[in-house]
Amino acid sequence: MTSSPFTLRWGILATGGIATTFTKDLLVDPSTRDAHDIHHVVVAAASSNSSSRAETFLRAVGAPQEATAHGSYASLVADPNVDMVYIATPHSHHYQHTRLALEAGKHVLVEKPITINSGQARTLYSLAKARNLFLMEAVWTRFFPLTRSIQEVIASGRLGTIKRVQSDLSFWNDVEAEFGSEHRMVKKELGGGALLDLGVYSLTWVFLVLWHLQRDGERVQPGVKGWISKYAATGCDEMTSVMLDFRAARVGSTTTTTEDGETEGDKDNGDAHALALTSLRVSYQPNPHVPQPSVRIQGTRGDILVHGISPRPLSYTLVPAQNEKRGQPADFEVETKSFEIPGGGHGMFWEADECARCVRDGKLESGVMGWEESVRVMEVMDEVRRQGGVGYDEELESEKYPLEGFGV
Numbered sequence: 001m002t003s004s005p006f007t008l009r010w011g012i013l014a015t016g017g018i019a020t021t022f023t024k025d026l027l028v029d030p031s032t033r034d035a036h037d038i039h040h041v042v043v044a045a046a047s048s049n050s051s052s053r054a055e056t057f058l059r060a061v062g063a064p065q066e067a068t069a070h071g072s073y074a075s076l077v078a079d080p081n082v083d084m085v086y087i088a089t090p091h092s093h094h095y096q097h098t099r100l101a102l103e104a105g106k107h108v109l110v111e112k113p114i115t116i117n118s119g120q121a122r123t124l125y126s127l128a129k130a131r132n133l134f135l136m137e138a139v140w141t142r143f144f145p146l147t148r149s150i151q152e153v154i155a156s157g158r159l160g161t162i163k164r165v166q167s168d169l170s171f172w173n174d175v176e177a178e179f180g181s182e183h184r185m186v187k188k189e190l191g192g193g194a195l196l197d198l199g200v201y202s203l204t205w206v207f208l209v210l211w212h213l214q215r216d217g218e219r220v221q222p223g224v225k226g227w228i229s230k231y232a233a234t235g236c237d238e239m240t241s242v243m244l245d246f247r248a249a250r251v252g253s254t255t256t257t258t259e260d261g262e263t264e265g266d267k268d269n270g271d272a273h274a275l276a277l278t279s280l281r282v283s284y285q286p287n288p289h290v291p292q293p294s295v296r297i298q299g300t301r302g303d304i305l306v307h308g309i310s311p312r313p314l315s316y317t318l319v320p321a322q323n324e325k326r327g328q329p330a331d332f333e334v335e336t337k338s339f340e341i342p343g344g345g346h347g348m349f350w351e352a353d354e355c356a357r358c359v360r361d362g363k364l365e366s367g368v369m370g371w372e373e374s375v376r377v378m379e380v381m382d383e384v385r386r387q388g389g390v391g392y393d394e395e396l397e398s399e400k401y402p403l404e405g406f407g408v
């Protein structure tokens with residue numbers, strides 16, 4: 001027996017770059033990615049600017065004619081046809097706009113980073129829980145089939161015990177020419193800086209491997225050491241490097257017997273280290289003719305090299321360790337697995353599908369991009385900013401609501 005798909009009705013809050021990309025993805029037929037149980041409808045969009053800006057946006061993305069164009073965010077969240085609000089404003093506004101939507105009784109998908117700091121994130125998740133509403137940080141990379149495939153390889157133990165993860169999301173920019181001092185990437189009033197915008201992906205890869213290797217209920221926050229180099233024009237971070245120390249990341253460690261009769265499990269203390277990098281001045285891959293992995297996951301029996309930009313990688317290579325002296329060499333061959341993004345989309349529809357399924361099933365949080373992990377990543381970024389001396393205005397770091405000038 002086939003039942004009809006569950007329909008989620010979306011309201012898009014803001015009309016900028018990523019709102020456009022995401023909304024176009026919502027309009028891609030889910031059957032092109034073999035999803036038959038859910039369906040998305042774009043019922044409204046809002047611009048803080050004017051309803052005509054929202055109308056232009058709706059036409060540009062190809063939304064249904066009957067979708068409503070709102071001239072304010074307050075009007076969007078009051079729209080009774082909207083089930084789920086997608087928030088695509090700058091970082092500085094996520095806390096205010098997510099509260100606006102939750103307090104109006106809407107489920108929310110909010111762009112990364114969920115907030116400016118972990119305290120704000122915790123408050124939003126408590127509010128969602130109290131109001132019985134779904135809330136998720138839009139870390140779309142988590143929902144890629146490629147990401148799931150890598151997590152499965154790690155969980156299978158084929159790579160042995162995972163000891164190290166290195167992850168880099170850096171762009172090679174002429175920062176002054178490209179961003180000046182007004183672009184959201186570098187403007188402090190908009191929560192700018194490499195760490196919150198790009199570093200969150202480097203940490204995402206570290207967490208999706210090492211946080212999940214710790215046992216449920218026994219997870220401990222890693223030790224964190226961070227270095228920040230500031231952009232002279234605005235004081236935001238333009239280059240941030242983070243080292244993390246995960247103690248006793250034990251699930252997936254091997255206990256195979258080696259030639260001398262010992263077991264790897266006996267010798268391994270379970271610790272793992274990570275390096276999460278981001279910069280606006282150099283690139284993870286300065287020259288496409290010389291491919292370099294954006295993420296490297298290292299186990300005692302081999303590595304995984306992830307290729308392509310880390311928010312949206314399209315292939316990975318399994319690299320077996322070859323060490324003549326080892327009793328137990330890797331039992332797999334070099335293999336590259338490539339993935340496609342179907343339906344002509346960008347790949348953001350998989351996170352939207354997760355939202356629909358969670359709402360359908362009455363879940364408040366995703367089992368893939370859960371609340372605790374989201375808060376833990378924010379805590380790491382808080383600590384790195386503390387060590388590197390980068391703070392935002394008191395109001396932006398506060399949990400005061402509503403703040404004037406934020407359209408709430």
Ligand SMILES: NC(=O)C1=CN([C@@H]2O[C@H](COP(=O)(O)OP(=O)(O)OC[C@H]3O[C@@H](n4cnc5c(N)ncnc54)[C@H](OP(=O)(O)O)[C@@H]3O)[C@@H](O)[C@H]2O)C=CC1
Binds near residue numbers: 019184190
């Ligand atoms: N997941 C991903 O791959 C990506 C995620 N992002 C995230 O999405 C968010 C938005 O980024 P992006 O779309 O590139 O940004 P844009 O500057 O392109 O768009 C931001 C939109 O927010 C609205 N807005 C409301 N208040 C302000 C304000 N004071 N200043 C500027 N804009 C304001 C505007 O829409 P309006 O006038 O209609 O209200 C504007 O168009 C960020 O949090 C970023 O981290 C960004 C790029 C990629």
Ligand SMILES: O=C1OC[C@@H](O)[C@H](O)[C@H]1O
Binds near residue numbers: 197198311
């Ligand atoms: O989320 C993002 O991923 C891709 C980057 O180009 C963009 O600046 C960032 O916001």
